[in-house]
Amino acid sequence: MPITVKIGEAKARLSELIAKVEAGEEVVIARGHEPVARLAPLDVERRAVIKKTIEDIRAFRARAKPVTVDELIAWKHEGHRY
Structure with missing residues (x-):
């Protein structure tokens, strides 16, 4: 199940979120409650x-x-x- 964070939080925690993606997790970035982007590992x-x-x-x-x-x-x- 992907982690969902708001844009401001993603800006503040980008290095941490990238580390999670490198470990295989997916991160969904939302504006308010609306998902707008997804960080996922490259195959x-x-x-x-x-x-x-x-x-x-x-x-x-x-x-x-x-x-x-x-x-x-x-x-x-x-x-x-x-």
């Missing part, structure tokens, strides 16, 4: 996919050549009709 497979994607992006950026100011300006105006 392990999804975490692995996210980590791999970040590594792929970093590797691509490391291989990419620097972009010049002239290239940026050209891209900004690409396709414009004056």
Whole structure:
């Protein structure tokens, strides 16, 4: 059963709530009595996919050549009709 806290309490106890989520619990954040958000642990497979994607992006950026100011300006105006 998830823990429910109000927004103000969530702000004050965020580190504690994140620790509970890391331990496998769910936390529902409510505005008044109306639930508006849920903190839940990421599943392990999804975490692995996210980590791999970040590594792929970093590797691509490391291989990419620097972009010049002239290239940026050209891209900004690409396709414009004056």
